[in-house]
Amino acid sequence: MNATNLHLFVLVVPLLSALAINLLGRRSRQWIAPMVLGSLAFSVFGSIIIMARVIEHGTLSYTVGNWQPPYGIELVVDPLSALMMVLISVVALLASFSSLKSVEQELPGREHLFFTLYMILIAGLFGLVLTGDAFNLYVLLEITSITTYGLIAMGRGRAALSSFNYIIMGSIGACFYLLGIGYIYILTGTLNMADIARILPTLNAPVATATAIAFALVGLWVKMAFFPLHSWLPNAYSQAPTGAGTMVAPLMTKVTVYLMVRVILSMYTPALVFTHEWIAQGVVWASALAIICGSVLALGQKDLRRMLTYIIVAEVGYMVGGIFLANANGLTGSILHIVNDALMTLCLFLVVAAIIYRQGSVSLVSLQGVFRRMPITMAAFTLGAFAMIGVPPTCGFFSKWYLILGGIDGGHWEFVIALVASSLINAVLFFRIIELAYFGSLQDGDHHEHLSTQRHEAPWWMLSPLVLTAVLLIVVGLSTGPLINNVIRLMIPVGF
Amino acid sequence: MEMIVDEIVAKYNYWIYVVLMMIGFYAMIGKRNLMKKLIGMNIFQTSIILFFVSTGVKKGGGIPIVDKYQALAGNVDAASIVNPLPHVLMLTAIVVGVSVTGVALAVLQRIYREYGTLEEDEILEKLQR
Numbered sequence: 001m002n003a004t005n006l007h008l009f010v011l012v013v014p015l016l017s018a019l020a021i022n023l024l025g026r027r028s029r030q031w032i033a034p035m036v037l038g039s040l041a042f043s044v045f046g047s048i049i050i051m052a053r054v055i056e057h058g059t060l061s062y063t064v065g066n067w068q069p070p071y072g073i074e075l076v077v078d079p080l081s082a083l084m085m086v087l088i089s090v091v092a093l094l095a096s097f098s099s100l101k102s103v104e105q106e107l108p109g110r111e112h113l114f115f116t117l118y119m120i121l122i123a124g125l126f127g128l129v130l131t132g133d134a135f136n137l138y139v140l141l142e143i144t145s146i147t148t149y150g151l152i153a154m155g156r157g158r159a160a161l162s163s164f165n166y167i168i169m170g171s172i173g174a175c176f177y178l179l180g181i182g183y184i185y186i187l188t189g190t191l192n193m194a195d196i197a198r199i200l201p202t203l204n205a206p207v208a209t210a211t212a213i214a215f216a217l218v219g220l221w222v223k224m225a226f227f228p229l230h231s232w233l234p235n236a237y238s239q240a241p242t243g244a245g246t247m248v249a250p251l252m253t254k255v256t257v258y259l260m261v262r263v264i265l266s267m268y269t270p271a272l273v274f275t276h277e278w279i280a281q282g283v284v285w286a287s288a289l290a291i292i293c294g295s296v297l298a299l300g301q302k303d304l305r306r307m308l309t310y311i312i313v314a315e316v317g318y319m320v321g322g323i324f325l326a327n328a329n330g331l332t333g334s335i336l337h338i339v340n341d342a343l344m345t346l347c348l349f350l351v352v353a354a355i356i357y358r359q360g361s362v363s364l365v366s367l368q369g370v371f372r373r374m375p376i377t378m379a380a381f382t383l384g385a386f387a388m389i390g391v392p393p394t395c396g397f398f399s400k401w402y403l404i405l406g407g408i409d410g411g412h413w414e415f416v417i418a419l420v421a422s423s424l425i426n427a428v429l430f431f432r433i434i435e436l437a438y439f440g441s442l443q444d445g446d447h448h449e450h451l452s453t454q455r456h457e458a459p460w461w462m463l464s465p466l467v468l469t470a471v472l473l474i475v476v477g478l479s480t481g482p483l484i485n486n487v488i489r490l491m492i493p494v495g496f
Numbered sequence: 497m498e499m500i501v502d503e504i505v506a507k508y509n510y511w512i513y514v515v516l517m518m519i520g521f522y523a524m525i526g527k528r529n530l531m532k533k534l535i536g537m538n539i540f541q542t543s544i545i546l547f548f549v550s551t552g553v554k555k556g557g558g559i560p561i562v563d564k565y566q567a568l569a570g571n572v573d574a575a576s577i578v579n580p581l582p583h584v585l586m587l588t589a590i591v592v593g594v595s596v597t598g599v600a601l602a603v604l605q606r607i608y609r610e611y612g613t614l615e616e617d618e619i620l621e622k623l624q625r
Binding site: 135138139142145146149150153158160161163164167168171172174178179182185186191 | 537544581588600603
């Protein structure tokens with residue numbers, strides 16, 4: 001194995017293992033767990049090595065099939081994409097432990113199909129963060145979306161309907177992005193991101209450029225469920241099989257936010273995107289609205305998983321708003337929040353998976369007294385909840401801090417108020433659940449059977465990734481300084 | 497009036513793309529039948545294919561099959577052949593479109609088996625009951 005191609009192997013190993021899982025998993029399901037965990041563990045080690053190398057030597061680039069850029073497809077690993085690779089591989093590996101267990105329970109006999117899609121999705125996500133080609137990005141975006149449609153449709157009940165709505169919305173998003181690329185291709189005659197960034201500012205075509213940017217950004221906003229375009233997300237994520245939710249919910253929206261950062265920073269150049277101040281301000285207002293509405297809608301939910309999906313909608317508002325503040329603190333906060341939010345969401349969804357595995361439901365009623373039955377799970381839940389609220393030693397605090405600083409720097413008080421208000425609402429949301437789970441009275445009646453006080457902790461397969469994620473929340477929080485200095489600072493463009 | 501007509505006729509392919517796109521968009525958002533929504537999605541994708549292919553066309557352009565050594569020597573006039581790249585991109589986009597349609601059809605089949613109908617209103621009614 002040639003070490004300089006390591007980032008390609010990180011992408012290819014999950015892809016090939018997907019095929020192997022489909023073939024061998026059909027024979028015997030003994031094969032599935034070792035292959036999933038083995039290839040993802042390889043990806044984790046590979047991405048950590050790449051990250052170390054990128055921090056030491058700077059950006060790597062790789063031309064596929066020896067077609068030189070700008071004609072061939074270029075894979076670029078800069079500090080930000082290296083960080084995303086580590087994030088994706090770690091989240092996927094931790095989630096897959098829990099998924100293996102819950103899929104065994106929920107989709108018996110169809111595990112090989114589930115994990116084939118699962119591994120292709122992970123390979124697609126790696127491709128998205130690696131690619132340096134605008135059209136290739138569209139293809140990979142659709143690969144990840146199609147696999148997600150399939151994973152969601154494997155759920156029970158309304159899942160197929162939610163999946164269909166997601167297909168329609170997702171296709172609109174992807175087609176808008178493709179149109180934006182079409183305009184860019186007409187303007188510049190190239191599809192390589194670095195080349196576009198070089199040529200675009202030299203052209204004097206403000207209207208066409210603005211159209212191209214608008215189409216691509218709106219397309220990505222649909223894909224990431226930015227507030228007025230979010231309607232597909234809560235149904236799709238809350239009705240997916242539990243095993244799919246634990247991986248899709250932390251990664252899909254966050255990687256799309258990364259794509260927006262990538263498109264703004266490395267393709268359209270910030271100078272062009274932020275030329276019209278009123279547009280950036282409008283987007284910040286919209287994200288403030290997204291944060292408030294997402295949080296308030298979360299208050300009205302009676303099911304923990306559904307509540308979390310609305311919190312995801314609010315969190316997308318945090319990140320989009322932070323980028324469009326167009327200053328260094330806001331951008332730092334947004335990029336940091338991509339990492340932190342992925343870990344927080346993973347932690348909370350792993351808790352959901354563990355509770356569903358044991359008692360079949362996460363409606364608020366059924367959470368009564370769950371602390372006594374699953375103390376370790378709920379301790380991790382409390383930590384995840386603290387991170388979502390933004391309590392200091394956990395990672396959620398630091399990104400929120402940067403976002404608030406960015407809001408003050410940019411004079412966007414509505415954004416600052418929205419952030420603080422959503423922290424308060426999150427506190428209400430989570431303390432309500434913690435209270436219910438800890439002190440909830442054990443009523444006599446229908447739920448008597450479920451709500452025994454006997455300790456019945458989740459299996460080791462679900463508990464260990466959960467505990468590890470909860471620890472990571474604090475570790476990442478404490479290592480915010482080096483993360484910003486070694487990785488994120490390098491991505492902030494000059495003049496911000 | 498004359499000017500508008502001239503403008504439309506001169507760039508008729510782009511106008512068709514816009515009209516097709518709006519038809520597809522309307523079907524996706526406005527129609528209540530899930531199958532019609534899916535057909536709308538296909539029209540939408542087709543309009544974008546038309547748009548891309550239009551960008552590659554040149555007046556009097558020939559087929560872009562040229563002699564390799566002539567091309568390397570710089571003896572091929574780029575204006576005499578159509579730009580093949582948008583066509584190639586659209587081949588990929590067609591593949592993507594077909595796969596999305598395939599997944600959507602499979603999902604529709606499951607919905608139909610579960611609810612016995614593809615009308616959104618009727619499905620929602622059944623869900624509320």
